[in-house]
Amino acid sequence: MLGIWHAFIETPRLKLKLQFKVAKKAAYALDMAMEPFPLPVRFDRVEAEGGTLRATGSAYWKPDEETSVELRFEGDAFEGSLRLPSFGVFALACIRGRGPTLYASLADEIAAYRKTDAPPPRSEAEIGEAVEALLGKLSLADKVGQMCQCMASNFSFGGAVASDPPEKLVAEGRAGSVLGAFDLGRVFELQRIAVERSPHGIPLLFNNDIIHGAQTIFPVPLAWACSWDMDAIREACAVSAREAAASGIVYNHGPMVDISRDPRWGRVVEGAGEDPYLGALIAKAQVEGFQGGTDGQGSLRDLDTIVACLKHFVGYGAAEGGRDYNTVDMSEATLRNVYLPPFQAGIEAGAGAVMNAFNIYQGVPVAASVPLLKELLRDELGFEGVLISDYGAVDEIVQHGHARDAKEAAKKAVDATMDIEMVTRAYDHIPRLTAEGKLSQSQIDNAVRRILTLKYRLGLMDDPYRYIRPEREAEMHFSESHLAASRALASKSxxxxxxxxxxxxxxxxxxxxxxxxxxxxxxxxxxxxxxxxxxxxxxxxxxxxxxxxxxxxxxxxxxxxxxxxxxxxxxxxxxxxxxxxxxxxxxxxxxxxxxxxxxxxxxxxxxxxxxxxxxxxxxxxxxxxxxxxxxxxxxxxxxxxxxxxxxxxxxxxxxxxxxxxxxxxxxxxxxxxxxxxxxxxxxxxxxxxxxxxxxxxxxxxTMSFPLHEGQVPVYYNHFRTGRPLTEANAGEKFISKYLDGPNEPLYPFGYGLGYARFEYGELRLDRETLTPGGKLEARVTVTNADGPSGVETVQLYIQDVCGSIVRPVKELKGFAQVALAPGESREIVFAIGESDLAFWSPAAGYAAEPGEFRVMVGPNSRDVRTASFELLEA
Incomplete structure (x- = not known):
């Protein structure tokens, strides 16, 4: 009876596929999965007698109501019964193996809807012309519909939302995108309603949170960041995109690129940790993986890619007390030097979408912030893609106390250039706001233009069913090659x-x-x-x-x-x-x-x-x-x-x-x-x-581990303070320290051991001064002194000793991963230029300032060799 088994059951409303896994240590264990709902059923009491297995447990959706099963095995099949909360009691007839996908029988039906001879990709000029032609046919109500998103079902990612059923919203053209369609059958059903019954037949975008895998699950982002391996991270995102796109998902609510220094915040698990330099590299790799395959050269029209949506713009990782959705209060210098770089990198990599942060900045909820969303994101950073609210964020402008009601919240969000409202319905007020002259027709047109442009780039306007591919699902989901990629990255993490x-x-x-x-x-x-x-x-x-x-x-x-x-x-x-x-x-x-x-x-x-x-x-x-x-x-x-x-x-x-x-x-x-x-x-x-x-x-x-939670937040790239703790003054009282413990974390940023011991030679610079526009080289020899072959991550840090604004004690500016055999040595060379020394200040914007700099190289942010040079004036 050990192994994987499958069965299909029919309910009055839908067909379900069940998979069982039977395992044994000292006793038997039973696990069950159910399609189309990715909601687990856990059996914690399992008994076996002869060829019969009985188990009781709980289902995710009704944990207080008992789930029970009895399975009678004979050869490569078994019969039995299953009691599922909310569904009832079902007779089972199961066969060994995973079996066909739930929607394998839909392949022929769906194929008839897809274009057999899809038109060639449109140029950007052709897309622009098509968008303008369609835009001219839409009523204001049609346009507002494109700016609204609905859930695929009553499953909720947040608080319940009062709304019409998705079928009604889609048929009436009151939704242009759908969140949470977890199965291909639901995608097909809603897309067909949009194409056949909505006023202009405009296809839907299907959105989901593909954070670290679709069906093959990779390490969580905080884990894969610890690999410091951009190629492996890019490949993980490319695999995730292939699996999601095969099920009709075209718009990802990820990657999350928030910098965070506070481990109390639960969402650190979704990000790359505390460092903006490394976070920016990982943001770029993730965008390339989701949107462009492993080589970053793909396009959104490629059937194996999905839209990358950078979230949460910006500063969400600095929530006070590490409490989710809480207040954020920081200087513009901190915003730009710490929290903005990953978003800049993701936008430069071509991210098609951005999502707002839940927090306030300068007293204004980000969803309503013209300075952040319009002036910084769009005007300064040049972002031309789709801006989507986070779940309920437009409504929450009222909860923050920045708008009197949903109508005013909608105006503020549109003024901030928010294109799509996720799930809530404040944007239903847009026609009245426009009639009252509080919003302009051009504001609405600009938002809808960006949404339609994305739909054309994805190829949906030419072939609405092109991503709905049961045959591709069967090939991609949980495939051996994808599992191998997951295992390899997991080992590196x-x-x-x-x-x-x-x-x-x-x-x-x-x-x-x-x-x-x-x-x-x-x-x-x-x-x-x-x-x-x-x-x-x-x-x-x-x-x-x-x-x-x-x-x-x-x-x-x-x-x-x-x-x-x-x-x-x-x-x-x-x-x-x-x-x-x-x-x-x-x-x-x-x-x-x-x-x-x-x-x-x-x-x-x-x-x-x-x-x-x-x-x-x-x-x-x-x-x-x-x-x-x-x-x-x-x-x-x-x-x-x-x-x-x-x-x-x-x-x-x-x-x-x-x-x-x-x-x-x-x-x-x-x-x-x-x-x-x-x-x-x-x-x-x-x-x-x-x-x-x-x-x-x-x-x-990629995040420091505190010695005590009373140190939190503790991070490596901090400022010195006016009374810094040093070895020389450690016994004094009136300095920046704790009475009952050290300032330093237990395990610092960049730290990690292996089974080999690596030795670092002296750090050498090829010159003592750097001229603007020039380069200098920092060299260090690393040796695998003892142990097996291994990979060492050699890290480069730089300190700007004296600046127009106070600078961190060190900042990561480069790293090199080197594989060394036992006894092998290799010289690592880092090239340092003026761009590596630049930062943002209120007086000068982004610039490098002349003066002394310290270069530090080592295996982590604490244990480093140091040398100095001076940047000369131009």
Missing amino acids: IVLLKNDGALPLGGASGAGGRLEGAGDAVSLPSTASRDCGPGGRGKLALIGPFADSKDLLGPWQFSRFGHETVTLYEGLVAAGYGEDRLLYAQGSGVGTPIDGGIEAAVAQAEQADVVLLALGEDSGMSGEAASRMRIALPDAQLRLAEAVAATGKPVVLVLTNGRPLDLTWFDRHANAIVETWFLGSQAGHAIADVLTGACNPSGRL
């Missing part, structure tokens, strides 16, 4: 935070621990003298709520293949650990204790040579609306960790989470700490690759 020699399993030949100084030959003793590798004789105890959990995908994913997520237990079995050497105990829930759980965990730990302690946050603890005041692990897991550590056995902490956590206790008590984040569909395989040494970890942090 893992960050080894501590290692005293406990890893890789079986003993490390190189050093672990933390580098105390760049280039120092630090070597810590190995504690792993027993052979616990896959071919060895030692035993592993795998303990914790994430030891055999499939909750490894993270927030903001809607995969129908979640039941096939590879758990850590499954990954280790696949790596060669038999059940006789792999002891297991859950120990506790994520947030609650289990009766007898700690005792069972300790009993397993005492029999083992090494303990893998799999702890973390569940997917609901990070992401939107998931801010946390306390960023430690839940108490139930801390109690479990304390009991396991007390056995005296070597402990490797394996973390699943979506934000930096307070790990100070674990840094003192664990032998190794492996930050795995939410790694996606192949998580268990990727983690096992690193633990066993099949893959040498190379991830580097």
Whole structure:
């Protein structure tokens, strides 16, 4: 009965496809997925008797109502019954394997609607002419309809919205785009209504949040940022676009490119961390992946691409207290030097859309901010694409206290050049506002012109059904090549935070621990003298709520293949650990204790040579609306960790989470700490690759981990203050420091270990002065001094020592990833020019100022070699 099984059932309203996965450790486990809804059903009580499996659990949409199933297996089929909340009781007849897609039978029907001989791509001039011709035929009501978006169903990404059904809105031409059509059948149904029944037959845009994968799920963006690998990130986004586009999704509500320095904010999981330079490179790679394939040379008309929408413009990551949707208050210099660069990079890469931030800036909600959206985004940055509100953001102009009612909110949003209102209906007031002379016809025309231009560029106006491809879905979704790409990026995203020699399993030949100084030959003793590798004789105890959990995908994913997520237990079995050497105990829930759980965990730990302690946050603890005041692990897991550590056995902490956590206790008590984040569909395989040494970890942090949550926000590129803490004055009182702890984080930006030890030589500059328009070179030799082959990320930081406005103590300005064999050395050369020294100031705008600069190179933002040069005046 082990393996994947599928069945189809009919309800009065729709057809459903069910997939079951049956697995076994000491006991049986059952997981179920359902199409077309990517909503999981979890069975937590499973019993097997002969060829019969019975299970009870809960469904995502009604967790308080019991779901139950009885399955009777015989050969490659089984019969049974299933009780689903809200649906009823169904007889089941299942067959082994994934089976055909739910909409495979629609392929012939849909093919008849698609153009067999699609017209050639239109030039921009031809698109412009077509848009103007169509615009001239539209009434004001027709135009407003293009500016409105509706949900595909009553599923909500936020608060409930009072609105007509989507079928009615689309047929009447009152919606130009649709959010949340999770299945190809719904896309086809609504597109056909738009084309056949709306006043002018204008096709719909179908929007979804494709944040880190469509059906094949990749590491969450905070994780993949830690790879520092732009090619791999670009490929992840290209794969995501291929899978989404095959299902008719053409407009992505991503990437999120907000800079954030506060791990309390749940949405750090969606971004690239705290650094604007790295964030800008990753924003560019993501736009290229979604819109242009892996080489960045594609176009939106390509059937395997989707529109990239940069969000959230701008400053959302600075929400006070790390509380979602909260107030933002910052200077223009901070806005431009820290939070704006990723958006600039994404716009330069050709992003077709931008979404506003929820927060206020200078006392005005961004959705209504003419200075930010019109003057900065459009006029200064030259953005000509579609600007869409975030969910409910136009209505929330009223909640902020900046508009008296929805009508005034609509006026303010249109004045700010907001083209599309997401889901809410404030834009229904536009005709009256226009009649009253409060909005001009040209404002409406400009918005609709941008929307129609995008539809023409996507090819929808020439072939409305071109993206609806069941045959492509079957080929792309969860394909072997896509799973391989997910696994490879997942391995690169893992960050080894501590290692005293406990890893890789079986003993490390190189050093672990933390580098105390760049280039120092630090070597810590190995504690792993027993052979616990896959071919060895030692035993592993795998303990914790994430030891055999499939909750490894993270927030903001809607995969129908979640039941096939590879758990850590499954990954280790696949790596060669038999059940006789792999002891297991859950120990506790994520947030609650289990009766007898700690005792069972300790009993397993005492029999083992090494303990893998799999702890973390569940997917609901990070992401939107998931801010946390306390960023430690839940108490139930801390109690479990304390009991396991007390056995005296070597402990490797394996973390699943979506934000930096307070790990100070674990840094003192664990032998190794492996930050795995939410790694996606192949998580268990990727983690096992690193633990066993099949893959040498190379991830580097893109957010600092605090020593204590009282330090938050703590980030590397801070200012000095007028009374900076130094080694010389550390004993004094009246300086910028804490009474009860250091200023520095536990693990700084850029930090990460591997199984090799890299040594850095002296930093050398080829000249002491730099003339405007010139270049200088910084050189350092890096050597793999001990251990296996590995990848080192050599990082370049620069400090502007004295400026017209105060400058950070250091800023990342470059990096190089170099693969070195044991004993191999390589010289790394960084070219530094005037553009690397530029920043924004109120007096001069963007410019580099003459004066002294310090160059720093090292393996992270803390452990660096330093040299200086001077930028001369022009």
